[in-house]
Amino acid sequence: MSLLLTLSGVNTFYDRLHVLKGASLHVNEGEIVALLGANGAGKTTTLRTVCGLLRPASGQVSFAGQSIVGRSPEALVRLGITQVPEGRQIFGPLSVQDNLLLGAYGRGRRAQRTEVPGDLARVFELFPVLAERRHERGGSLSGGQQQMLAMGRALMARPRLLLLDEPCLGLAPLVARQIMETIVALRAQGTTILLVEQNARAALRIADRGYVMETGKVVLEGTSEELVRNKDVRRAYLGKDYDEV
Amino acid sequence: MAAIYNPRYETIAREELQQLQLERLQATINRCYKNVPFYRRRLEALGMEPEDFQSLDDLRQLPFTTKQDLRDSYPYDLVALPLREVVRFHLSSGTTGSPTVIAYTANDLAHWTELVARNLVAGEITREDVVQIFFGYGLFSGGFGLHQGAEAIGASVLPVSEAELPQQVKIMQDFRSTALIGMPSYALAIAEAMEAAGVDANSLSLRVGLFGAEPWSEERRQAIEERLHIRAYDIYGLSEMGGPGVSGECPERCGLHLAEDHYLVEVVDPATGEPLPEGEEGELVFTTLTKEALPLLRYRSGDLSALDSAPCACGRTVARMRRVCCRTDDMVIIHGINVFPADVATVLASFPEVSEHFQLVVEQVGVLDELEVRVELAPQFFSDTIRGLEGLEQEIADKIRANLGVGVAVKLVEPKTIERSIGKAKRVLDLRDKE
C-alpha cells in the first residue's frame, strides 16, 4: 500500500477565518477514506484545499510523492485529482452525453480520439440510467441521476483520486445506497476515493478508514470498525441514543 | 522471513509511519484538550492551543507527564470519558495508598490485544502452541494482556496465573506446555522446582518463553534458557501505556521492536529533559497515539534505554529499544510489585521507634530478588529485649506488606550508620548482577 495523498499541518483561511487548523491526513492508493464531522467542521474546505480551489497558508499537501501546494485546479485534474462538488453542479441545458464529454475536456487531443469513447462507454456501463437518457437535458434528470452524472463526468477525467463532497445529500435512501455501491465499484476498478459524507453510517459502511473533524482539526482517526466502535462517534454521528450507547 | 503478525504496520515505510504518527498525535492532543481536564488546564496554563502542534517536533513544547501527575489525578482527572463508558480497568501494582488507574474502551482493548499478538508472534509463538501464562491475572494488566494476545493468535492458553510451583510443573507436564509466559524470576523458580522434583527438562515439551514485567540480565536469560531448554524472549510494557505490548524482541534479539504506530517514543536526558540523539541512552518518554480512555502525553517512564531505527534483519521497520536494565528513579520491582522508596518511607514514618533514615537493599537470593529494608533505630527509642526488637522488625515488615503488597525483610541498624546524602538520598542499594 502506498501513500497517494498526504496533508501535514495544513492551515487554510477564508479571509481571516481560520478554517483548517493544522489538519493532517492521508489516503493510500486504492482506499476509500471518509471524512466525517458536523457542518462547518472543515470537511469541504479540506477537499477544496486538495483539489486546488483553496491555497493553504501553511503546511504540506503532496500527491503521488510531489508537493501540490499552489497548483491550479486544472493542473491537478491533469495530475489525477478530480472533485465532485456538493450540489452536483452539472450543466442543465447540456445533454447527459455532453456533460460527460466535458469531463474529459482537459485530456489531450489524441486521448479524445483514442481513449475518451471507451471511457464514455465505461461510464454508461457503470450508470445504465445515464445511457438510457444520454441525449436528454441534464436539468431534466432526477437528483440521484444528476449525482450519477456528476460522478460520471468526474470519471471522464480518469482520476487517480476522486474527491466526493456529500454525494448522498438530498437523495432518497434507495438512491443513496446505489451511489454508495457505485463508489465501492469504483474502488474495485482502482480509483482511490476521499469521501465527505454527512450520512456517517453509510460512509463508514463502505470506507476503509475515516477521520473525524471538529472545528478545523482532526480529532479521531481509525479504521471504519474502530470509528463505529468509538462511543463519541456513535453518539454524534451514528444517531445512537445516549441510552443505547 | 520470520512470521510477522501485522506486516502492514510492522514493516511500514518510515515516511508513512511519520505521517501516521503526526495525524494520530494531533488527533490525540485535540481530544486531550477537549476531554481531559488535566491536559486542558495544563495547555491553558501555558497559553497553548492544540493547533500549536503541527509537526512531530512540536510535541517537545509540551511538559512531561509524571507518575506523580497520575497519582494526583486519581481517579478521574486523566480519563478522557465518563467511567461508565470504560469497559475495563486495571490498576498499577504496588501502593494501596495512591494507585494509578488504567482504563480501556473497546477500541483500546482491541489495540492492546493486537499489540500483544505482535509480540507473541515475534517471540515465535504460533497457534499450535500450548501457552502457560503465569503472570498474575487480576488488577495487574500482565495476565489478561498476554492472555488476550495469545487467544487472538489461536494458541491454546493455560491461564495458570500465580499457581504454586509444584502445580506449575505438573501442568507443564500434563498439558505438554510449549511456551511459558511470565516474570523471569518466577521462570527460574519454576526451573528450580522442576529440578527439585527430578523432572528432566528434556521430558517436557517446552520450546520458547516470553518474559517481562521486571528487568532481567543476559545472565539470567542464559540461566532460563539452559535450565528450561527454551529460547527466552524479552517483552516490555508499562501499565500506564496499557500493560504489555509496548515492545518485544524478534528472533534476531537485538533490541525490542516498538509499536510505533501506537506509541510515539522519545529518549530524553533524565536530568535536563532534553531529547537525545538516536543511539544514546536516556529515559524513555511515551505518548499514546490511539488510546481513547486514557491518552497520555510525554509520559516519563523512568526506564533507561536507547533507540535504533535502522531496519532489522527480521524485516520489521519499527524502531528497536535496548533492553531496560536500569531506572532513573529508585523504584525497584520485587516479585512483580513496583516498590517506591517514598512509599516505604511513609510506612516507616508511622513507627516512632525508628528514624527516617533507611535504605532498600536488593539482593538475589536463590533465583528470586529479595528486598531488605534497613532502617535506623531511633536514638532514644528501643526495646530492651531481643523479642521486642524482632517483634518491631516483624511489625514493620507486616505493615509494608499490608500497604505495598510486597514481602520484605526488615533489619534494624544503629543510628548514623546509613549514608546521608545531600539532595536526593540514594535510597536503594542494588547488589544484584547488572548486565
Add this chain to the structure above:
Amino acid sequence: MAATRIVQQVSIFLENKSGRLAEVCTTLGAHDINIRALCIADTSDFGILRLIVNDPAKAASVLQQAGFSVGQTSVIALQIPDRPGGLGGVLEKLEAVGINVEYMYAFFVRREGDAVVLFRVADDVLESTIRLLQEANVPILSAEDVYAL
C-alpha cells in the same frame, strides 16, 4: 523504701559488627564511667548490650551523643549465697507466684562472699517482686550500693 531497690541498667543496641563493643567500652572509659556488670543478648543481625555502670544517667547521655541507641531498664540486684541451690531457691520462689524472669546475669565482684545477680522482671511486677523477695529474706541491694560496687 522500694524505690532505691530498683537499679537502672543501661541497654545499648549494637549491630553485629566487630568493634562496636570495644567502642562502647572506650567511650565510657573516656568519660570515667566504670562498667560493673554486663551481658550481651544477640541474634544473627544485632545484639543488646546490658550494662551496670557507676553512673547510669551519664553513661546513657554520653553513649547517645556518641551515636548509639540507648535506653535504661529497671532491674533488681540480689545477693545470692554462693552455694549450689542458692540461685535455684530464689527462682523457685518467683516461679511459685508466677513471676517470669526475663533474663539475669551476674556481677564480676562478690559482696560479703556472696554472688550478686541482676534480675529483670516486667515493669508491672517490679514492686511486687521486690516485696516478695524481702518477705522471703532475700537480700536486695540498694541502687547506690550497686553503683558503688
